[in-house]
Amino acid sequence: MARGAAAAVLGVTVVFGSSLVTTAGAAETAKPAGIVLGVGATESQRVVSWYTSANTAQVVQVAPASKVRNGQFPRNATTFPATVAANTVNGGYNGHATINGLKQNTEYAYRVGTEGGWSPVYTFRTQKFKGDFDFLFFGDPQIGSSGDTARDGAGWADTLNVALTANPDAELLVSGGDQVESANNETQWDAFLASDRLRQYPWAATIGNHDVGGKAYEQHFWTPNTDRSAPFYNGDAAARSGGDYWYIYKDVLFVDLNSNAYAAGSDEAHIGYVTDVIHEHGQDAKHIVLVYHHSIYSPADHANDTDNQQRRKDFPTAFSNLGVDLVLQGHDHSYSRSYEIKNGQKANPAEQPGATQVVQGPGGVIYVTANSASGSKYYDLTAPDTSKDPDYGPDPLNPDHHWANSVENQEHVRTYVKVQVRDDKLVVENVRSGTCAAPNAAVELGRVSWCGPDSGATPARPVGSLVDKVVIHTTGDRGHGHGGKPGRPDWVGQEPRDGKATVTALS
Ligand SMILES: [Fe+2]
Known part of the structure; x- marks a missing residue:
């Protein structure tokens, strides 16, 4: 059975809930809550973020799980000091620390806090630092968007459970943005963070349009190599969150963008950021994956939003020139997988709808949009409408779909995306994590009127069944900006590479 499932808590009662009251006196023992394991700059790092009741010195204490018995850490456990700052909303403080080495x-095993005020003990597991791995991508949990936070949270927790029970060796949980409906609503954040899976597997946060209106997003998630310069940030440093960041995990360079910032030169700035990161670090990776919230080849309600039309003009040629392999997006609460797109055009006119094998040529990029991972809200597929955007019309091979998309799907059931990273290919699957039965808040509450394939005419397919699967072959001389994809030097994956970290070997 899943190692992850058993890993939750070692011998300590869970106390949870991050809605904290600010009563901290100097002598008060800080009470940590809302703990989340985050992705680090490399596979040998993790970041832990949490909320806390007091601005005292706090640490993350880490030891091999085999040395922790009955919640007792060995004397030589390693501590990583936290940075603690005042929350700007709802009182309290937030802390984070980077675990290195x-x-x-x-x-x-790890715990957060200080002597006399420790959190429960959680565990995570590293795997081989080179070679193949799988990661999971989750679209718009957007807890609270059905109007019923508890139901949304139940669907989200179930998707995490289903996905990680089926894939206990998955190494990253990648966010498509919109963790919550209301940026600073800590009840929604509590429901988002309720599953212990988010303390066992690293969450690679992405900011969505619903997260950006307040500071809670960046108070909950510290991310590595983050640039919060104004063009990436969407303005108003006192009241908004975000920024662009990158990390390298084994053979993949991930670049995560705050797509909320798009006007007034921000798209240009994002392209500059992606360009710089790929020029500096692309040679250390075999594959390049971009992540941001606002899908540019959107299949549903947001297809022709003015801002998405703008990004659809601004991004694709740059991403092709830079040798991006895969773009992961959210925002439209429905699933799409694009054809191979080069410079904003279908690269190979003969590529058939739903093709299960795609061989990427130079500049070929696949764009994926994730459906709702929580069931809180679904958008129905829309017909292409050239009166709104003459450049986003129907697919000649399948006129119901937009020209860019090989697959578009909406069944009003929860799904997640699994990506298998292999030496010469990326395998992308969209997997059902729920059915029409509860937890499925939008269905339970009548927010949608049908459920199942073919607009509800066909009974729902079982949990674990596939909506889509494609093998993307990424080998060959692709003329990429990151230079022919040489093998990675031996040191890659052995040490943190952000230049800021203090390496502490963990024995
Ligand atoms: Fe959303």
Whole structure:
């Protein structure tokens, strides 16, 4: 059975809930809550973020799980000091610390706080630091958007459980943005963070349009290599969150953008950021994956939003020139997988709808949009409408769909995207994590009137069944900006590479 499932808590009662009251006196022991494991700059790092009741010195304590018995850490456990700052909303404080120097193939135990005020003990596991791995991508949990936070949270927790029970060796959980409906609503954040899976597997946060209107997003998630310069940030540093960031995990360079910032030169700035990161670090990776919230080849309600039309003009040629392999997006609460797109055009006119194998040529990029991972809200597919955007019309091979998309799907059931990273290919699957039965808030509450394939005419397919699967072959001389994809030097994956970290070997 899933190692992850058993890993939750070692011998300590869970106390949870991050809605904190600010009563901290100097002598008060800080009470941590809302703990979340985040992605680090490399596979040998993790970041832990949390909320806390007091602005005292706090740490993350880490030891190999085999050395932790009955919640007791060994004397030589390693501590990583936290940075603690005042929350700007709802009182309290937030802390984060970066865990460095992890070894491969090791299960670690960790806890947050200080002597006399420790959190429960959680575990995570590293795997081999080179080679193949799988990661999971989740669209718009958007907890609270059905109007029923508890139901949305139940669907989200179930998707995490289903996905990680089926894929206990998945190494990253990648966000498509819109963690919550209302940026600073800590009840929604509590429901988002309720599953212990988010303390066992690293969450790679992405900011959506619903997260951006307040500071809670960046108070909950510290991310590595983050640039919060004004063009990436969407303005108003006191009241908004976000920024662009990157990390390298084994053979993949991930670049995560705050697509809320798009006007007044921001798209140009994002392209500059992606260009710089790929020029500096693309040679250290075999594959390049971009992540941002606002899908540009959107299949549903947001297809012709003015801002998406703008990004659809601004982004694709740059991404082709830079040798991006895969773009992961959210926002439209429905699933799409594009054809191979080069410079904003279908690269190979003969590529058939739903093709299960795609061989990427130079500049070929696949764009994926994730459906709702929580069931809180679904958007129905829309017909292409050239009166709104003459450049986003129907697919000649399948006129119901937009020209860019090989697959478009909406069944009003929860799904997640699984990506298998292999030496010469990326395998992308869209997997059902729910059915029409509860938890499925939008269906339960009558927000949608049908459920199942073919607009509800066909009974729902079982949990774990596939909506889509494609093997993207990424080999060959692709003329990429990151230079022919050479093998990675031996040191890659052995040490943190952000230049800021203090390496502490964990024994
Ligand atoms: Fe959303």
